[in-house]
Amino acid sequence: MEAAGNFAALQGRRQRRLDLDTFGRRQQALFDAQTRHCFHLGHGGTNRMFAREDAQDASVAPVEIERPSGVAKIGRVARHAFARQQRQFEIGRNALHPCRGPAAQQEVQQPAPLVGVHFRAQAERRIVASEPAQDQPRNFGPRPRRDLAGRHLAAIGVARAEARAFARLDQRHRLAAQREFICGGDADNAGTDDDDLHDGPALPVPRFEWGPTGIKAAQLWRRQRRGDGKERASAESLCPAYSAAIPRDRQAWSPPPMTVQTPLWPFVPSPRMVDITHAKGCILHTRGGGEILDASGGAIVSNIGHGRAEVGAATAAAMTSMSYAVPPFLTPERTRLMERLRRAWLPPHLTRTWLASGGSEAVDAACRLAVQHFRARGNTSRWKIVGRDISYHGTTLFTLGIAGHEARKRGFERLIPDMPLAPTPYALRSPLGRHHPDFDIAAADAFEALVLREGPETIAAFIAEPIGGSSGGALMPGPRYWPRIQEICKRHGILLIIDEVMTGFGRTGKAFACAHFDIAPDILVSGKGLAGGYAPIVGVFASEEVVAPLAEGGQSLMFYTYGGHPGACAAADKVLQIMEEEDLVARAAARGRALAERLEALLGQHPNVAEIRGEGLLRGIEIVRDRETLERFPESAAVTQRVIGAGLKRGVFFYGGGTGAIRDIVCLGPAFIVSDAELDRMAETLKAAIDEAVAAV
Template sequence: MSLPSSYFFFEPSSATPSLIIERAQGIYLYTKEGKEIIDAASGAVVVNIGQGREEIATIAQEQIKKLDYIVPIWLSEALEGLVKKLSEWFPTEPYRFYFTTGGAESVEAAFRFAFLYQIAENKPWKNKILSRWTSYHGITLGALSASGNRLRREHLEHCLLDWPKIPPPYCYRCPWSKTYPSCGIACAQALEEVLHSKTGNSIAAFIAEPIIGASGGAIVPVEEYWPAIADICKKHGLLLIVDEVMTGFGRTGKRFAFEHWKLQPDIIVSAKGLSGGYIPMGMLAVREELVQRCEKVAKNFMFFTYTSHPLSCAIAKKVIDILEAENLIDHSMKMGELLGQSLKNELANHPFVGEIRGKGLFWGVEFVKSKITKEPFPPEEGFLNRLLRKALELGVFFYPCQGMADGFSGEAVLVCPPLIVKEGDILKIVAVLKESLNQLI
């Protein structure tokens, strides 16, 4: 038998630390050599309830013995249980749920629904999705077309749909060089301006992350931003899609991050924390009245092969049960306050730290070469990779973010440990980040 030259599809960059993870428990990863690593990134902001849960293994075993797969047009007990549970999480208005195997699939499904809805409204010319720069919605071509992450769009630009984008709500590097609150919330008014342009009449929906994750490093908008965006969408007949793939299911100290602004989105996309990494799964939640309108036009909404997979549904429901039973959303808020304050106390005056921002257990630290000018480190210097290596040597993994300054430069880390994290763990995470930065001076 001839083995390939790598176990990876693309061999990882030499700048990326190569590890073999043999097992995990709680917030800890263990390498083949026995090294213990705190996962301060929850994997890719996925592992909300921690790893190695016996109750999840039990549920999985029971479900596999009972029912593994059915055609998605049929109903399973596991699907029924998950939908009932999720309905409790949306108490103010009824939503319909559609399940996928991950975030990108869910985003694609959201776009498909948005276009179908506009057809139901007799507006078939509304066939574009409006989004923001410094954003990421998935690596499939539709989701990537709506993503404003230039690094991840690189080499594929010629294949992507030419959909419009507005600048992000990024006060630290305001695209208009203005200062809050005298700025007039220009980042929200940018949406209004696009809708009054020649492309405005072709917009079916606006998609954005409540708090910008992988592309920005937990960029939190000002309080007025989201209410203004929601009002503009409603006025112009756009569907508002919130991308909660990273921020959903307790990550920011609320069930969903949009709750911080008391929004009522038309469509909610989520994944990651829905199943806590125990199985690939994503979801789409759409306001009931919108689905009912589309049902009058279309006979069905085509499923993916693994839509509503019984095993995925059973595991997801158990993950939500655990979030509730252990009060992990309240715990996320409490530990998040400690994390944010500790980061600010220990790092705010560090010469390499530009801004510290976040909510709940979703924090970002942006690094700069100069605190005064906010000049980012040039990518070729490899600052972020060197920092990650130092932190791993000291036993902590952080999630890297790049490109927020100008699309290609700008470096940050997400600090977002599992929601089960304890006070002592947080203090160690912050201490390791500080020591790693000090070693790079």
């Protein structure tokens, strides 16, 4: 009774302002929030309440507040009575947070005589368990922190059964809680038929709330203390941890609705995604039983189509034999892939291979190789990589700097290297005039003028796609462009890097698009078609002349962890084998001609289609407001997105493109096994989608 009386007296003094040197009213607001105390277990810091056990009388313990100027005793309280009065426990900001370091994952040992309890200075995102039922036995002592898959569960004075339940949350609870925390989704719907996480029964999970932080919390507190009739602070507004335990209709603030269905995109909310369960050939199957004809092979990736069991079997065999080997080591899968590439696919002068897991990595590595080539020869003045103004080479900061995709650079300009960009041969909008016969020579001459202006002695390499990818919508360079570019590079000692991440391995009807223009690159980058979407693997291929200075100087190109992964190499080797056995490169050329004929018949004279271009199964359609004047739609009209949406509504997926210079592009790049009936459907649906999108603007 004496202990309970002491605690009641302490509660009666909860409105008293604590004179803390550095934390002031915001801490007081949190400490005195109605009858609740929003404490949580944690590490470090100078704000800390310590409950020290007394060896003689464990029922009474002094409570102290530590501050920089010393320790001020605020009274004595019965430790067990204090625990009994708690109605909820709080998980602090580290709970379920995917980005906290190992320092936040230390465990508090139960036998320790000192149990730390401190309060946060700001009301932030929190999660609170519901209050245990009155008839449940309570735990009369602070429970230790439990590790929950690397996250923390802090419990003070809650029922043991409830603490154990939260500590043993299974995967479904954790995923639903993560979704609620990251995306603001409705965790109460977890487990329903349309839930992408699992198909089990609905399970209750803690709810996350947003609340005022920092200055806003302090302003609310001042208004309450001032009594000026303005908005009054409450436990709900000052402490979101409290609001999570009260009915929804009483909450003072609620988060904006978001529609993300899963935690797969943790950073930025987005509309509900299409849920694909499986695929076969060129058809994607949705959870609801629908079908989508993939007119773009994903992101211009698929070549042999979905569902080839032999690729899965080869990958499984490789990964059963070996899960991983560091890239400098050889594996049977990597050896077989290298032999196949040299024998049947690569230009004969490209004898050196370096493997990575993505196109951005590969382009970045190719540019580093070019600079490293000159440094190994003692030439440190060549460090510039020249790109083109209508281009895209990846999403690393460096690859963004060598491309002209301005929309992707916004907000990162200070981080991105400012590399020179040459004009792109663009027949439709050539400075010389629409489809001028010398547009290609003019673009090549402009490149040489740029080289002379920058100084040839400062340029290490020129990088470009042989046929423009999604950034230009399959821009064709003209017959004289590449011979002229090669002559300029050779004359000025500049290495030529050809980016065939999108066009390589049969996409344009030849093994590599270089073959259409007799290009002999010093470095070749290729990726998407290497494994046809079955595994993340790309390659950088270089000549002996490029690599020799590095070898002589004992240097090497830095590798990526998953470069040349055994499973990925096995998948790529099997995909290339299938393409050889079924002659899919020649099929891509024939299917490409058939697709071009259908597009020309339906869209060749369309008032909103400026041009249909491309080679093989890489085709681009440029959409404009006026075909004659080439007037573009405003960016706010989002015509490309409208076309993609209208296509999906009709069960066909198209791939968007453009850079700003070319605003509205739709790209087609189906798998090489596409049928005539599927080509017919693609063309007809594209026409209907363009008509619908234009009518809606």
